[in-house]
Amino acid sequence: MDFQADPGLEAFRQEVRQFLRDKVPADLKGLPRCTRSPRAEILRWQKLLRAHGWGAPYWPVAHGGTGWSVEQMLVFDDECTAAGTPTQDGFVQKMLGPVLNAFATPAQKAEHLRAALDGERLWCQGFSEPGAGSDLASLKTRAIRDGDHYVVNGQKIWTSYAHHADWIFMLVRTDTTVRKQAGISFLLVDMKTPGITVRPIRSIDDAHHLNETFFDNVRVPVANLIGEEGAGWNITKFLLNNEHATTADLPDLNRYMRELRRIAATLDVADGKLIDQPAFALKLARLDAELRAIGMMVQRVARMEMAHDPTSHVLGSMLKLRATDLQQRITEAQVEALGDYGAVAYAHWHEAAPAQPYPLQDLARGIANDMFVRRAATIYGGTSEVQRGIVAKMMFRL
Structure with missing residues (x-):
């Protein structure tokens, strides 16, 4: 790999610094250090970035992103951190977004990507369960087809920022007759759907960013399935590898x-x-x-x-x-x-x-x-x- 410095990188760094200096309000800079910013700050910051054309700094141009190089992404992150700006919604920026761009239908992309990039929707991730952490394929949360809906029952744990999220992307078991990896599907769920309960977990830093999330006969439209039934494990590998x-x-x-x-x-x-x-x-x-x-x-x-x-x-x-x-x-x-x-x-x-x-x-x-x-x-x-x-x-x- 060639580690020679990009001669244009310093100019890009100055461009980012000028944006942070001239376009970002004072109350969105120098914020207290935190794992993730409050909901209102994240959404406000996302709207500002979107208006500047930087709403998806990690995505290619073809998917509505900036098309920045790896070095430019690192410079952007480093300068924003140094300036103390709010964090972005990493769940959609670095995890769900690439999945939707690769596997979602045009209708799903129009519904979910626009809302996230416009600063109108936050996401959380529903993967880990009490008996399925490192061995994720052992998950037991079931999604049973009932007409044009799935009925979801089960529990997720360590659901970061579920109490702030509008939607959750989650893994569910749709088939118990095949090997465990083959029976998993990837589902999007509106957190306002009846039957969802979020309970806080206080962590060692005395903060509330973790949760346990319960699903009790939650009805989810089949239209919220990403990819095909049983494709969840391969989609997850794509997500994790990115x-x-x-x-x-x-x-x-x-x-x-x-x-x-x-x-x-x-x-x-x-x-x-x-x-x-x-x-x-x-x-x-x-x-x-x-x-x-x-x-x-x-x-x-x-x-x-x-x-x-x-x-x-x-x-x-x-x-x-x-x-x-x-x-x-x-x-x-x-x-x-x-x-x-x-x-x-x-x-x-x-x-x-x-x-x-x-x-x-x-x-x-x-x-x-x-x-x-x-x-x-x-x-x-x-x-x-x-x-x-x-x-x-x-x-x-x-």
């Missing part, structure tokens, strides 16, 4: 490293600043070197995915292993570097509570949250054990 490069969360890794450098350059220790301590400077350099390697690997995997290279699957597993481990170690390094101030766990404490100023207070309030959230990074999206199994099987075949 998201490997995003599992690294490179913009957040870059942000974590910028914050760690800021901490090191600000905090006083016995003989000067923290950055002047040889042991810490060496640790920082090693983390930075690993981050640069991850950045190159993200570009490599993303290019392979765009070329539909099947080996991107195993390299994607390697990338997830390395990147999620690095997410955990950098956020741990942030908390350790802050010392006692790193123990300030929750950014959303009671606003009326008095607080004494301390160094880097604005930064410290959210650092422990990120460390807690990143403990799950080696679990969601396929555990590290599953990723190692994928790599081992591929190496055995070679």
Whole structure:
């Protein structure tokens, strides 16, 4: 792979910065760090991007996207993260959108893509179940055909942001007489449909972004089936094979490293600043070197995915292993570097509570949250054990 810098990339970076400086309102910049922005901010940000022609930054032009290169996508993500803009709806941008573009009927595309890109609809994902996480093919949620509807019964768990979502894309079992992978279908469901119950799960960061979702005789039009009955497993493989490069969360890794450098350059220790301590400077350099390697690997995997290279699957597993481990170690390094101030766990404490100023207070309030959230990074999206199994099987075949 050629890693020579694109001479036009710096001009593109300046274009993004000018857009963020001149076109984005002040109240949509410098927002608090979070895993995902509030619903109203996401929708407002999407409308603004859509009006600027950047509503689908990760899609090809043929599908209504920007047609940006991998490097341009990374620059866009990095600059938006640095500016503190709201997050986008990653479920539709990086997961469902490509699936609909590849498998949906024209009527389905017109119904769902327009609403998402216009900032009118948010999505969530219904894959994992209490007994089907890493072994996703063991899912038990049933969808039984009844005329021009399916009747859906079952439970999904770890349904991120289901309490904010308008629709859910989910895997259901439509046939129990065939091997388990062959009996799965891909269904779109309106979250306002009677029979759906969403219950919150409070995670270790004391936030509500996870849920368990119950389906009790939920009637879903057959027209909401993507592809054919039984095609859900192949569609899911397509979806997962197109998201490997995003599992690294490179913009957040870059942000974590910028914050760690800021901490090191600000905090006083016995003989000067923290950055002047040889042991810490060496640790920082090693983390930075690993981050640069991850950045190159993200570009490599993303290019392979765009070329539909099947080996991107195993390299994607390697990338997830390395990147999620690095997410955990950098956020741990942030908390350790802050010392006692790193123990300030929750950014959303009671606003009326008095607080004494301390160094880097604005930064410290959210650092422990990120460390807690990143403990799950080696679990969601396929555990590290599953990723190692994928790599081992591929190496055995070679």
